[in-house]
Every structure is written in C-alpha cells, then in structure tokens.
Amino acid sequence: MVDLALDSALGPPSRWIAGLKRGGPRLWVGAALVGVLVLAALLAPLIALHDPLEQDLMSAQLPPAWVVGGDLAYWLGTDSLGRCVLSRLIYSARTAVAVALIAASLAAAIGIAFGLIAGSFGGWVDQATSRLIDVWMAFPPVLLSIVLAAVIGAGLTSVIAAIVVVDWTRFARVVRAETMVQLQRDYAAAARVIGLSRSGILRLEILPNLIPLVVTLLAVEMGIAILVEVILSFVGISVAGDTPTWGGMIAEGRQIVYQAPWIMALPIGCIISSVIGFNLLGDGLRLVLDPVQRR
Amino acid sequence: MTAALSVQGLQVAIGTGASSANVLRGVSLDLQRGEVRGLVGESGAGKSMLGRAVLGLLPANAVIAAGTIQFEGRDLVAMPEPERRSLLGRRIALIPQDPMTSLNPVKRVGAQIAILLRHHLALSKRGALERAAELLAEVAIREPRRVLELYPHEISGGMRQRVLIAMAFACDPSLVIADEPTTALDVTVQRQVLQLVERLRQRHGAAVLFITHDLGVVAKICRTMTVLHAGRVLEEGETAEVLAKPRHPYTRALLAATPRADRPAEALRPVPPALIENLWSEAHRLDRLVVAGPA
Numbered sequence: 001m002v003d004l005a006l007d008s009a010l011g012p013p014s015r016w017i018a019g020l021k022r023g024g025p026r027l028w029v030g031a032a033l034v035g036v037l038v039l040a041a042l043l044a045p046l047i048a049l050h051d052p053l054e055q056d057l058m059s060a061q062l063p064p065a066w067v068v069g070g071d072l073a074y075w076l077g078t079d080s081l082g083r084c085v086l087s088r089l090i091y092s093a094r095t096a097v098a099v100a101l102i103a104a105s106l107a108a109a110i111g112i113a114f115g116l117i118a119g120s121f122g123g124w125v126d127q128a129t130s131r132l133i134d135v136w137m138a139f140p141p142v143l144l145s146i147v148l149a150a151v152i153g154a155g156l157t158s159v160i161a162a163i164v165v166v167d168w169t170r171f172a173r174v175v176r177a178e179t180m181v182q183l184q185r186d187y188a189a190a191a192r193v194i195g196l197s198r199s200g201i202l203r204l205e206i207l208p209n210l211i212p213l214v215v216t217l218l219a220v221e222m223g224i225a226i227l228v229e230v231i232l233s234f235v236g237i238s239v240a241g242d243t244p245t246w247g248g249m250i251a252e253g254r255q256i257v258y259q260a261p262w263i264m265a266l267p268i269g270c271i272i273s274s275v276i277g278f279n280l281l282g283d284g285l286r287l288v289l290d291p292v293q294r295r
Numbered sequence: 296m297t298a299a300l301s302v303q304g305l306q307v308a309i310g311t312g313a314s315s316a317n318v319l320r321g322v323s324l325d326l327q328r329g330e331v332r333g334l335v336g337e338s339g340a341g342k343s344m345l346g347r348a349v350l351g352l353l354p355a356n357a358v359i360a361a362g363t364i365q366f367e368g369r370d371l372v373a374m375p376e377p378e379r380r381s382l383l384g385r386r387i388a389l390i391p392q393d394p395m396t397s398l399n400p401v402k403r404v405g406a407q408i409a410i411l412l413r414h415h416l417a418l419s420k421r422g423a424l425e426r427a428a429e430l431l432a433e434v435a436i437r438e439p440r441r442v443l444e445l446y447p448h449e450i451s452g453g454m455r456q457r458v459l460i461a462m463a464f465a466c467d468p469s470l471v472i473a474d475e476p477t478t479a480l481d482v483t484v485q486r487q488v489l490q491l492v493e494r495l496r497q498r499h500g501a502a503v504l505f506i507t508h509d510l511g512v513v514a515k516i517c518r519t520m521t522v523l524h525a526g527r528v529l530e531e532g533e534t535a536e537v538l539a540k541p542r543h544p545y546t547r548a549l550l551a552a553t554p555r556a557d558r559p560a561e562a563l564r565p566v567p568p569a570l571i572e573n574l575w576s577e578a579h580r581l582d583r584l585v586v587a588g589p590a
Contacts, residue, residue, distance in 0.1 A: 190459075192351075193389040195385065196414060204410050
C-alpha cells in the first residue's frame with residue numbers, strides 16, 4: 001500500500017512501472033518465452049546455422065552435440081535425412097508465430113464485433129447470435145478445421161481461416177456476457193444521460209473496460225492457435241510439405257522415436273514453452289492493464 | 296415563458312398485461328426556470344422513476360402509458376432519439392445517486408469529462424482537458440490538473456460526487472435532475488455537496504429537481520416541494536408553507552417521522568400503517584377506474 005500512495009503522488013509515468021510490477025513474475029517469464037519465440041521467427045535466417053532443407057545423409061540421426069557421438073556443427077542433432085534439427089525448429093517458429101498472431105487477431109476482431117452487438121442490442125439479435133454460437137460450438141473444433149483445410153486446400157491461409165472460423169465464438173461469448181454486465185453498471189447509464197449514442201457508449205465506455213479481458217483471451221487464443229497449427233501440420237494438411245513445422249517434425253520423429261527420441265521431443269518442448277509463454281503473458285498483462293486491480 | 300419542465304398526467308407501468316404494475320399514476324409537475332423543487336416520498340413512491348422518465352432511462356420493461364413530459368415546451372417522449380440525445384448532458388443533466396459507481400472505473404477523470412465536453416461542445420482534446428480543469432476548480436477541487444490524471448478509484452467519494460456535479464453543470468444545462476445525490480455520502484460531505492449544488496445552480500441559472508427522502512435537505516435548499524406517494528402527487532407548494540402547515544395527513548405523518556435535533560427521540564413517530572394502507576387502496580381503486588375506462 002505504501003508504494004501505491006507514492007505512485008499516485010508521482011503521477012502517470014510511474015503508473016506504468018507500478019503496473020508492470022503488478023504483473024509480477026508471470027509477466028516476465030511469459031514475455032521472455034514469447035520474446036524468444038518471436039525473435040527466433042523474425043531472425044530465423046540470421047540465427048539458423050544451416051538451411052533447414054539442406055540434407056546431409058552422411059550425418060543422419062546425429063544426437064545433440066553434448067551427447068556421445070554428437071557433432072558440434074549440429075547442436076541439437078540431425079533428423080533421419082540429416083537436416084539440422086535446431087535450424088528446423090527455428091524456421092518452424094515462423095509458421096507458428098504467423099498463425100498465432102494473424103489467426104488470433106482476426107478471431108478476436110470478429111468475435112468482439114459479434115459479442116458487442118449481441119450484448120448491447122439484446123432481444124432477437126442476441127437470441128440469433130447466441131444460438132448461432134451454440135450451434136457453432138457443438139462442432140468438434142479440430143474436426144471442423146480438418147474439414148475446412150480439406151475443402152479450402154492446404155496452406156497457411158487455410159490454417160488461419162480454419163482457426164478463425166472455429167475460434168471467433170470464444171471471443172464472442174465472453175464479450176457478449178461482459179458487455180451485458182458492463183451495460184448494467186451505473187457508469188453506462190451515466191453515459192446515456194450525457195447523450196452518447198449506442199456506438200459511442202460501446203466504443204468510449206464499454207470497450208476500455210473489456211480490454212484486460214480481451215488481452216487475456218487473445219494471449220490464450222494465440223497458444224491455442226499454435227496447438228491447432230501443430231495438429232494440422234501433424235496430420236499433413238497445413239503448409240506445403242517442405243516448409244518445416246513443429247507438427248511435421250513430430251510426425252517425422254514419431255517413426256524413429258526409439259532410435260532418435262530428441263527429434264520428436266524437441267519440437268514438443270518448443271510447443272509447450274510457447275503455449276505456456278502466451279498464457280503467462282496474458283495473465284500478467286491482465287494485471288498490468290487493469291487500473292482497478294480486480295484481483 | 297414556458298416552464299423548464301412540465302410533466303402532465305404521467306402514467307408509467309412496469310410490465311405488460313395482467314402482471315403490469317403502475318409506478319406513476321398520473322403525476323403532474325411544473326418546474327419554472329431556475330426553480331429548485333424538492334421531490335420527496337418514501338421508497339417506492341416513484342420519485343426516481345419520474346426522474347428516469349424525464350431522462351429517458353426507464354427500465355426496458357417500463358412503458359409510458361399516458362401523459363406528456365415537456366422540456367422548455369418540447370415533448371421529450373415524442374421527440375426523435377437523436378434530438379433527445381443532443382439535449383441530454385447539455386440542456387438536461389443528471390447528478391447521479393451513487394458517485395462510487397457512476398464514473399467509468401478504467402478511464403481517468405479527465406478523459407471522462409473530456410468525452411462529455413467533446414460530445415456536446417466540439418472542443419479539441421487539449422481544449423476539453425483545459426476546460427475540464429476549470430470545471431474541477433469550480434467545484435473546489437484542489438490541484439485540478441493532477442486529479443484529471445487520476446482514476447476514479449484513486450479519489451474519495453466526496454470528490455467523485457464533485458466531479459459528477461462538475462460534469463452535470465459543464466454545458467450550462469437549464470434543467471438538472473439530482474437523484475438523491477447525498478444519500479451515498481457521509482453527513483459531513485453532504486453539506487459541502489449541497490452548498491456546491493446551490494452555488495452552481497445560481498451561477499448557471501438552472502432549474503433543479505432534487506429527488507430525496509430527506510426533508511432536512513429539502514428545507515435547506517428547495518424553494519418548492521412536491522410530496523409523492525404510490526405514484527401520485529399528494530401535496531405541493533412552497534417548502535416553507537408545506538413544512539409549516541402540511542395539508543395532507545401523509546405529509547404530516549412524514550414530518551413527524553423525521554428526526555430533529557430540537558425534539559426528543561420519543562416524539563419520533565413512524566408513519567401510521569393504517570394511513571399507508573388507505574393511500575395504497577385509494578391508488579389501486581384509481582388503477583381500476585383507469586382500466587375500466589371513462590365510460
């Protein structure tokens with residue numbers, strides 16, 4: 001409490017610091033994990049030691065460098081075609097990050113729009129939207145993605161489309177409920193009394209109150225998008241065959257898991273750390289962004 | 296000169312069909328320009344409902360069954376929505392009941408005042424904040440510029456109510472509806488808030504409809520008063536006259552039920568249940584007459 005009082009006396013700049021402190025270790029660990037992932041994706045050509053497609057059949061299935069029989073040229077070993085596992089992991093991050101950012105943002109935009117409309121209009125508009133969401137959510141998401149990918153055809157666009165089409169409901173449901181709650185609050189009535197229109201109230205008063213919630217959801221959704229991309233590339237209906245993906249690497253590593261377990265274990269590790277990273281970052285950001293500190 | 300507010304024969308019912316209940320049963324009330332009118336009555340008398348009807352804030356299941364509400368000669372009920380919105384916040388303002396919840400929790404005080412000013416006065420962002428600081432100074436807030444940067448949870452309840460009062464008078468309204476603005480505050484702050492409302496009213500020349508159940512408050516600042524019960528006007532007139540020589544037995548009972556420092560506690564009498572019973576059965580008889588129609 002003492003440093004809170006100090007903060008408000010010092011004015012706005014320190015509020016950011018106070019906010020970041022509020023995020024705590026979750027924020028830092030999450031930001032670090034996501035940061036590593038994003039940097040790897042952006043700088044892939046600079047930091048990867050090998051071309052991810054370059055085959056060296058003479059040194060196939062090498063273990064990581066620190067294990068007996070490892071080669072210092074291939075830090076994390078090679079796969080059954082002699083391709084550098086580390087480089088493939090780094091290049092795979094590009095697909096993962098692209099899918100996570102684009103798919104989650106699009107799903108959020110569509111979901112928020114539907115949620116705000118359903119939550120603020122009420123009546124038959126709300127009924128129609130809610131029923132649509134109910135029906136939508138009754139489909140098994142992965143199956144729907146597979147069907148969609150099969151219909152639109154494989155490729156990055158279809159992976160993103162599949163995720164957006166399935167996951168906008170996640171945002172719509174939560175935003176609808178929260179919009180209804182916020183509209184019942186006195187400040188929303190006060191906003192009506194100052195003559196704001198419905199869209200003005202939603203944009204100026206309600207949306208700012210939804211931000212902490214939406215940011216959390218967005219981060220979680222990015223983790224989910226990565227998982228969906230992995231599943232789709234694992235079954236081989238994601239990006240083109242020669243582009244490295246974590247899901248593809250798992251599929252390849254599965255066949256030789258007894259001879260070379262690291263080929264399968266390493267991409268799994270990457271997936272786990274990215275998903276955890278996004279979730280922690282979302283949690284941390286929620287605390288940072290909420291000035292009321294609803295804890 | 297037309298009255299600031301003229302309510303004629305206003306009937307409001309909640310619900311429809313067999314389950315509907317009348318909350319206002321033909322209320323008429325005229326408020327001259329610059330007049331301060333106290334609107335008193337027990338809980339459920341319909342006093343807040345009258346204020347909400349004027350502001351167009353009736354709950355979704357409430358309907359105006361009959362009567363007119365005129366603001367400076369213009370019918371608020373029949374008026375198209377955009378026109379009504381342009382009056383709200385500018386010509387007609389509300390001082391809300393609960394300062395704790397009537398400000399948006401995630402927006403800085405300055406930003407909230409700026410929304411109002413920019414909506415009605417077409418000010419620049421900068422100009423709006425300048426004006427907001429002046430408004431806060433006008434309601435005796437020290438360091439107005441610092442307060443503009445704070446969030447509502449960082450200032451006290453009395454200060455929030457002063458911010459809301461500043462917002463109510465920001466665009467020179469000619470009618471201010473004060474819906475129990477002192478109820479949620481402690482007694483020491485109440486007095487300051489009342490003085491403030493009185494001072495601003497004189498400066499801006501606004502008519503004030505002061506909704507309260509506190510006869511002490513009415514005696515202090517209202518020149519005229521209206522006693523409401525079960526959605527009907529029982530008595531109205533000059534405050535001094537009504538308080539000195541109440542004509543209606545209910546007003547007399549209400550006065551006897553008000554604690555006063557110059558009277559022993561034993562003198563305090565609750566409103567006799569038989570009287571209330573009588574008034575309600577009278578109200579219900581009126582309802583039936585209305586349903587039967589003027590055959």
